[in-house]
Amino acid sequence: MPPDSPPAAVAVPNHLTSPPPGLVALFLAFARMSLSGFGGVLAFARRGIVDQHKWMTAEEFNETFALCHFLPGPNIVNFTMVFGSRFRGLAGGIAAFAGLLGPPVVIVTILAALYARFGEIEALRRILAGVSCAAVGLLIAVVLRMMLPLIRKRDFTALVVLLAVFIAIGQLQLPLAAVLLVATPLSIAIVFVRRRGAA
Amino acid sequence: MNPGGNPILTLIGTFALMSLFAVGGANSAIPEMHRVAVDVRHWLTDKQFADAFAIAQMSPGPNVLIVTLIGYAVAGVAGALAATLAMCLPTALLAYCVSRLLNRSSHSPWPAIIQTALVPLSIGLMAASAMVLVRTSASSWSAALVTAAAAALAFTTRLNPLWLLLAGGLLGFAGVID
Numbered sequence: 001m002p003p004d005s006p007p008a009a010v011a012v013p014n015h016l017t018s019p020p021p022g023l024v025a026l027f028l029a030f031a032r033m034s035l036s037g038f039g040g041v042l043a044f045a046r047r048g049i050v051d052q053h054k055w056m057t058a059e060e061f062n063e064t065f066a067l068c069h070f071l072p073g074p075n076i077v078n079f080t081m082v083f084g085s086r087f088r089g090l091a092g093g094i095a096a097f098a099g100l101l102g103p104p105v106v107i108v109t110i111l112a113a114l115y116a117r118f119g120e121i122e123a124l125r126r127i128l129a130g131v132s133c134a135a136v137g138l139l140i141a142v143v144l145r146m147m148l149p150l151i152r153k154r155d156f157t158a159l160v161v162l163l164a165v166f167i168a169i170g171q172l173q174l175p176l177a178a179v180l181l182v183a184t185p186l187s188i189a190i191v192f193v194r195r196r197g198a199a
Numbered sequence: 200m201n202p203g204g205n206p207i208l209t210l211i212g213t214f215a216l217m218s219l220f221a222v223g224g225a226n227s228a229i230p231e232m233h234r235v236a237v238d239v240r241h242w243l244t245d246k247q248f249a250d251a252f253a254i255a256q257m258s259p260g261p262n263v264l265i266v267t268l269i270g271y272a273v274a275g276v277a278g279a280l281a282a283t284l285a286m287c288l289p290t291a292l293l294a295y296c297v298s299r300l301l302n303r304s305s306h307s308p309w310p311a312i313i314q315t316a317l318v319p320l321s322i323g324l325m326a327a328s329a330m331v332l333v334r335t336s337a338s339s340w341s342a343a344l345v346t347a348a349a350a351a352l353a354f355t356t357r358l359n360p361l362w363l364l365l366a367g368g369l370l371g372f373a374g375v376i377d
Contacts, residue, residue, distance in 0.1 A: 034261065036259065068294055069224070070222070071294045071297060072218060072222050072293070073218045073219070073286075073290020074263035074286070076261050077261060077287045077291050078290055078291050079294075085298075085299075100261065101261070104261070104264055105283055108264045108267045109267060112268045115250065116272070123372060126371045127371045128254070128371065130371020131257055131364050131367045131368045131371065132250065132253035133346040133349065133376060135252060135364060136252075136349075136350075137350035137351075137352075137363065138256070138353050138363060138364075139325070139328065139329045140329045140346070140350035141350045161323065162320075163323065165320055165324060165327065170327030170329075171330070173234065175231070176228070176230065177216075191315045191316040
């Protein structure tokens with residue numbers, strides 16, 4: 001790397017209409033998105049960052065989020081660190097990270113304490129049973145929606161890999177680490193070979 | 200790591216390791232969380248795990264906060280904090296480092312290849328999570344019916360998910376689900 005390149009190598013785009021956010025603004029913005037995010041923060045994060053604050057264009061948001069999706073760990077949590085550090089270095093990343101996690105952790109911890117105390121009350125149990133059925137239904141719907149692009153492209157190899165992972169983990173209940181250690185290089189090799197063949 | 204040791208350290212070790220394999224987000228790690236928390240370590244019962252998932256879905260914030268609930272069940276507030284940070288911080292720092300690295304070498308075809316290869320893995324993992332949760336929470340015909348109805352509505356309409364969770368809670372309260 002040439003000595004005169006910028007230290008962080010994360011150039012702030014200069015065509016944005018809004019000035020880059022400071023640490024407090026990052027913390028508050030992510031706290032607000034997180035507290036609105038029932039059943040997932042992604043939709044609210046995109047609205048806040050692209051539409052409201054105009055800190056990123058839609059394309060920049062997609063590219064940044066895609067990176068965080070293919071890295072391990074909770075996507076949106078990874079995103080806070082990458083997003084915040086783009087503007088204010090590591091401190092900015094930590095500010096966004098703390099904003100996303102801090103307030104909801106307090107809420108969930110209070111709920112956990114209430115559950116530990118009152119979890120055996122019959123009415124609460126019944127409500128939770130109903131909510132968890134609906135929550136699982138939401139998860140199934142997300143999985144189906146994510147499969148649509150593969151089905152539309154008739155990408156049968158990807159669908160077979162998908163099915164194999166589903167059976168290994170969901171049916172055979174094999175340990176996650178072992179399955180991924182086998183499936184990840186395999187899937188990368190398949191994509192690599194197919195791109196070679198297509199080129 | 201050591202069963203008789205400090206529960207906080209066990210939580211940190213368990214979730215830090217788990218997060219490194221959670222490709223595709225928190226929901227894809229659900230089967231592994233269930234395996235470790237219920238089957239291996241006996242921190243929670245099946246029912247408590249399903250309840251923790253429901254509470255995490257009902258609360259605002261990222262869905263990964265189910266680990267906060269597991270941590271709380273094991274070691275109170277300190278456990279909740281330790282589990283959350285162990286699950287979130289190492290991979291967030293990894294993402295920070297990788298993003299800096301990629302911005303330096305954007306000519307390689309490998310980021311795109313890897314990303315394409317991870318898509319079916321990530322969806323397969325999420326499907327497996329749904330399967331494990333169907334097994335633990337939809338244990339009766341009425342529960343399975345509510346689950347299927349919620350899935351169909353969420354898939355075919357643009358309804359705010361909050362309404363479906365609320366409807367599920369009301370049906371549960373009314374004693375429809377057994």
